Amino acid sequence: KAGVTQTPRYLIKTRGQQVTLSCSPISGHRSVSWYQQTPGQGLQFLFEYFSETQRNKGNFPGRFSGRQFSNSRSEMNVSTLELGDSALYLCASSSGMSVITNYGYTFGSGTRLTVV
Amino acid sequence: AQTVTQSQPEMSVQEAETVTLSCTYDTSESDYYLFWYKQPPSRQMILVIRQEAYKQQNATENRFSVNFQKAAKSFSLKISDSQLGDAAMYFCAYTGANSKLTFGKGITLSVRP
Numbered sequence: 611k612a613g614v615t616q617t618p619r620y621l622i623k624t625r626g627q628q629v630t631l632s633c634s635p636i637s638g639h640r641s642v643s644w645y646q647q648t649p650g651q652g653l654q655f656l657f658e659y660f661s662e663t664q665r666n667k668g669n670f671p672g673r674f675s676g677r678q679f680s681n682s683r684s685e686m687n688v689s690t691l692e693l694g695d696s697a698l699y700l701c702a703s704s705s706g707m708s709v710i711t712n713y714g715y716t717f718g719s720g721t722r723l724t725v726v
Numbered sequence: 727a728q729t730v731t732q733s734q735p736e737m738s739v740q741e742a743e744t745v746t747l748s749c750t751y752d753t754s755e756s757d758y759y760l761f762w763y764k765q766p767p768s769r770q771m772i773l774v775i776r777q778e779a780y781k782q783q784n785a786t787e788n789r790f791s792v793n794f795q796k797a798a799k800s801f802s803l804k805i806s807d808s809q810l811g812d813a814a815m816y817f818c819a820y821t822g823a824n825s826k827l828t829f830g831k832g833i834t835l836s837v838r839p
Contacts, residue, residue, distance in 0.1 A: 643826065653817065653829040666826050698769060702827070714761060715827060717771035 612637065614703050616718035623725050628689040631721045635682050635703030641665075642684040643715065644676060647698040656699075659684050691725045698722050728753045730820050732830035739808045740838050746793075747803045747833050749818030758822040760794070762803045765832070766814040774816070777801065805835075813837045 615634040623629050635642050643666075644656040655668040659678035676686040682703075688695055702715040729752045739745035751760070762774040777785045777794050785792050789806045805812055818830040 641825070645827070652831050653827075655826045655828070658826060666824050668826070700769075700771060702771070704825075714759075714773045714776050715821075716773070717763075719768065719770040722769075 614701055614716050614718035616699075616701050616721050618721060619719065620722045621724070623691050623723065625691055625693060625725055627691050628687060629691060629723060630685050630687045631699055631701075631723070633684045633686075633701030633703075633718060635684070635701075636716055639703040639705055639716075640682055641704045642678055642682065643702045643704075644684070644686050645700045645702065646670075647700055647720070648696075653700070656686065688723075693725050696723060696725045728755070728758075728820050728822060728828045730818055730828050730830040732818055732833050734833050735831070736834045736836070738836045738838060739805070741808055741810060743808055744804060744806045745808055745835065747805070747816055747818075747835065749801045749803070749830055751799050751801060751818070751820050753799070753820065753822060755822040758820060760792075760801045761819045761821070761827070762790070762792070762801075763817045763819060763829075764812075764814045765817065771817070775803065808837050810837050810839060 617632045641660045643658040645653050647653045658666040662678045673689045678684045698720045700720045701718045704715045731750045758779045760777045763771045764774050765771050775785050775787045775790050791804045793802045815832045817832045819827045821827050
């Protein structure tokens, strides 16, 4: 079974630009979550999509947005990039079942975004 | 809000020895899951072990086992017969009804040959 695929692996952008990151979950998984990882703040939850609907959202400004397509692939977009947005962005997929049957989350290798 | 605390930033273990990584959490939920994830330099987060809160029996996966103390809200990971490939960053994580993962700050484990 193919794993979670994130593209691109690396990205360098200039302040003020916008960026789109892509995540393809494991086949059959309907939930896709996004996390930001930085040395200072650690791993922080951005949002989760399930069956094309945002199910949960973290405490990030509106510049961070996402969407999910009918094939469960997800994209996240960051507009008006700031230096502080430099981070590793990780995507995780799961079956999306209830907390009673949560078998864990499978992560991709992440996209390293550098804002200069 | 749920919190996960990993108070040790770094640990070191001799190859073939046993090491225990500590984690405490705080929650008011009764149904939840706890996880340990490993993140090697390749960056990919790898699930090491999971524990359902309603199960009293501690989870075990080969050389990895947990000591889950629900009343104390403690969830430590024991790695037996440590191998060089175990060197990585380890994260303790919690998920409850809202299905989002809350992570601890992580601990860097080094393995001495």
